[in-house]
Amino acid sequence: MNLTFRNSNWTSLARACALFFLALLLLGVSLSTQSPNPDLLLLNAHVVTMNDKQPSAEAIAVQGERIIWVGTSGEAKRLYSKAARTIDLHGATVLPGIIDAHTHLINLGESLVRLNLKDIPSENEIVERVKQRAASAAPGDWILGWGWDEGKWASNYPSNQALSDATPRNPVFLVGLHTFAAWANQRALKLAGIHKDTKDPENGKILRDEKTGEPTGILLNRAQDLVSKHIPPMTLVQAKRAMQLAARECVRNGLTSVHEAKVTPLMVEAFHELVREGRMPLRVYGMLDGADKNLVEEWLKRGPEIDPHHQLTIRSFKLFADGALGSRGAALLAPYTDAPQTKGVMTTPESEVYSLTRRSLQAGFQVCTHAIGDAANRSVLDAYAQAEKEMPTSRDPRLRVEHAQVLASEDIPRFAKLGVIASMQPTHCTSDMAWAEKRLGPVRVKDAYAWRSVKDSGSHLSLSSDFPGETLNPFYGIYAAITRQDPQGNPPGGWYPEQKLTLEEALRGYTVEAAYAEFQESEKGSIEKGKLVDLTIISKDITKIPPSAILSIRALKTFVGGKIVYDAETDH
Numbered sequence: 001m002n003l004t005f006r007n008s009n010w011t012s013l014a015r016a017c018a019l020f021f022l023a024l025l026l027l028g029v030s031l032s033t034q035s036p037n038p039d040l041l042l043l044n045a046h047v048v049t050m051n052d053k054q055p056s057a058e059a060i061a062v063q064g065e066r067i068i069w070v071g072t073s074g075e076a077k078r079l080y081s082k083a084a085r086t087i088d089l090h091g092a093t094v095l096p097g098i099i100d101a102h103t104h105l106i107n108l109g110e111s112l113v114r115l116n117l118k119d120i121p122s123e124n125e126i127v128e129r130v131k132q133r134a135a136s137a138a139p140g141d142w143i144l145g146w147g148w149d150e151g152k153w154a155s156n157y158p159s160n161q162a163l164s165d166a167t168p169r170n171p172v173f174l175v176g177l178h179t180f181a182a183w184a185n186q187r188a189l190k191l192a193g194i195h196k197d198t199k200d201p202e203n204g205k206i207l208r209d210e211k212t213g214e215p216t217g218i219l220l221n222r223a224q225d226l227v228s229k230h231i232p233p234m235t236l237v238q239a240k241r242a243m244q245l246a247a248r249e250c251v252r253n254g255l256t257s258v259h260e261a262k263v264t265p266l267m268v269e270a271f272h273e274l275v276r277e278g279r280m281p282l283r284v285y286g287m288l289d290g291a292d293k294n295l296v297e298e299w300l301k302r303g304p305e306i307d308p309h310h311q312l313t314i315r316s317f318k319l320f321a322d323g324a325l326g327s328r329g330a331a332l333l334a335p336y337t338d339a340p341q342t343k344g345v346m347t348t349p350e351s352e353v354y355s356l357t358r359r360s361l362q363a364g365f366q367v368c369t370h371a372i373g374d375a376a377n378r379s380v381l382d383a384y385a386q387a388e389k390e391m392p393t394s395r396d397p398r399l400r401v402e403h404a405q406v407l408a409s410e411d412i413p414r415f416a417k418l419g420v421i422a423s424m425q426p427t428h429c430t431s432d433m434a435w436a437e438k439r440l441g442p443v444r445v446k447d448a449y450a451w452r453s454v455k456d457s458g459s460h461l462s463l464s465s466d467f468p469g470e471t472l473n474p475f476y477g478i479y480a481a482i483t484r485q486d487p488q489g490n491p492p493g494g495w496y497p498e499q500k501l502t503l504e505e506a507l508r509g510y511t512v513e514a515a516y517a518e519f520q521e522s523e524k525g526s527i528e529k530g531k532l533v534d535l536t537i538i539s540k541d542i543t544k545i546p547p548s549a550i551l552s553i554r555a556l557k558t559f560v561g562g563k564i565v566y567d568a569e570t571d572h
């Protein structure tokens with residue numbers, strides 16, 4: 001009896017306590033879900049969430065760097081009337097922050113640091129620009145530029161006279177728009193040891209004055225190397241400036257994260273300093289230069305650097321299995337259709353891809369290998385397969401093939417089977433389509449730039465630009481992915497249109513899938529509660545306009561981690 005009495009007493013006490021704590025818990029839950037005072041409320045938007053459970057919305061509530069709520073504007077006003085700041089987006093479209101999964105920030109930055117001579121019509125004006133730049137340069141500093149139109153000027157190239165007179169103390173080297181020619185001043189020619197009696201190098205030409213035979217300063221093709229090899233490598237200060245300028249361009253174009261596809265020791269240092277100084281508005285996922293043996297050994301020993309703040313993560317190596325299709329450097333299984341004597345060249349043997357992959361998986365790194373030709377792709381898949389088989393403990397390797405441009409049909413399903421990510425560039429297709437079939441012939445070309453086949457085989461497919469070789473504007477990539485046409489709309493109906501992606505698939509490639517390719521799908525890539533506030537707010541409703549209008553979409557505002565890093569109203 002007593003025991004029963006005591007027991008029931010304890011039971012009711014326990015029950016009361018449990019109820020009390022349950023009530024507290026519910027109160028806590030309701031407080032945390034309602035969060036009466038978000039830092040920021042975005043209202044009256046067309047939110048394309050890329051979250052299958054809630055594909056569209058109108059409002060987003062933000063606290064710190066995280067999204068705390070997504071819903072309708074009506075609900076938002078009711079729940080969050082006391083938000084610290086409210087932005088009415090007046091119907092603008094909001095996308096998850098766009099991630100470019102294959103970029104070269106450093107090269108973009110370099111082109112921004114150099115004098116931009118594009119569209120400058122006259123020699124005098126170019127000389128004037130060089131003079132201005134020289135005024136703030138120390139004696140001996142190189143003055144570098146690019147973009148004068150060697151095609152247009154070919155019938156009447158300038159001489160180095162005016163350039164030399166304007167800047168006798170500084171070597172000047174100005175590369176043409178298409179990189180077929182460069183224009184150097186006397187100081188640069190002298191440093192390179194180019195004079196009257198210098199012979200033309202193989203595949204290059206030193207233009208000379210008809211009467212005197214002296215070099216004019218115009219160097220064609222490989223003759224440019226005679227000077228360019230004397231240009232000193234970037235300093236840390238220059239690399240930081242270049243990357244900062246490039247990052248600004250990225251956020252202006254609506255990008256919130258990039259995967260930098262070859263990171264050198266200098267770049268690692270520059271990225272670290274920029275992040276520490278709060279001067280990197282963009283999130284960076286770095287692929288270390290796998291050809292630099294010292295760098296590889298150092299990082300394999302040290303292990304990956306995974307940033308808890310998601311600003312700079314370094315956990316992958318970049319390898320090159322072959323070259324490019326245009327220059328016939330891509331390694332093919334059978335000879336080139338338009339050059340039957342060659343099959344291209346493998347630049348890293350399969351055994352090396354395998355051994356680095358195996359060691360990387362062991363040390364917690366991902367491997368991203370450039371492979372363009374079908375032979376290179378097969379070799380990389382074989383190397384990955386063997387390394388994965390021998391490393392069963394590395395459960396989530398997410399190995400990547402960069403470009404995966406020309407594939408043998410039977411290799412396409414292997415991506416999904418091995419869990420290998422295809423990291424592809426829609427504008428490569430539309431830039432190459434004019435000549436790709438000449439290189440490959442009518443059969444192989446069907447499995448080139450084959451996004452649809454790759455996607456349908458069940459593989460992960462992340463999309464990217466490979467800037468600055470292609471434009472960094474992601475809307476050109478999305479347009480190319482869904483049309484397979486150039487910006488003028490050619491060819492009608494699209495080039496091998498059966499390989500087109502849908503808009504939804506293209507957007508996934510630049511958001512959810514790109515986040516997956518850097519192990520960040522739980523942090524970004526979609527607009528949902530708990531994720532980072534990385535958003536791209538754009539000028540048109542991408543889901544309603546014809547494809548040609550996608551080309552004129554501009555970023556209005558870019559958010560990274562809840563901060564506005566670009567605002568079209570105030571930044572120019």
Ligand SMILES: [Zn+2]
Nearest residue numbers: 102103261466
């Ligand atoms: Zn690249």
